[in-house]
Amino acid sequence: MSRDDFLVPAEALRLAALGLLAEAPRRYSELAGEIRHFASRIAGPSLELMGTSVELLRYERLIEPGEDDAVAEEPLLRLTAAGREMLLALLRLPLKAPGSQFNRLFLALKLRFLHLLPAAGQAEQIGLISDWYRCERERLAELRRHPAANSALLLAWLDQETAQIDARLAWLAEAASATRS
Secondary structure, X not given: OOOOOOXXXXXXXXXXXXXXXXXXOEEHHHHHHHHHHHHHHHHOOXXXXXOOOHHHHHHOOOEEEOHHHOOOOOOEEEEOXXXXXXXXXXXXXXXXXXXXXXXXXHHHHHHHHHHHOXXXXXXXXXXXXXXXXXHHHHHHHHHHHOOOOOXXXXXXXXXXXXXXXXXXHHHHHHHHHHXXX
């Protein structure tokens, strides 16, 4: 986690690995393949995202081989109690200001593993994501109100971005009501 308690790019893969292992044990190659597939489809190829190794997670005792599989050539890896705590901490971290490819990845990872939080935690995270989008909407509205925003193309782009945010906020409101049911 960064000093200001936001997700940083190096933690995206950590969150992905821990979340996948929270769902089910996986072999190293399977885990690495699933992480690479998900991250590259959301954020595109990036050297910044290839920094966390599954071996580092083993060294930090966040994951471990299964007891019956500890000596196998490619053991099934599983989450430790410390790994589960780290996963929950990462899921609860706020997103930084929208706009970067990493935020798309962090948001997708949060949504992918949100079911691992209790219902109250899910609702809280959906509320925080909604707040995040509202701040982005206000930032765009301020830019649109600025006298220098007089280009028709810029204004049209700002309107399009705002409409996308409004659609996401409506979708999140539906998701929030579903978690309360």
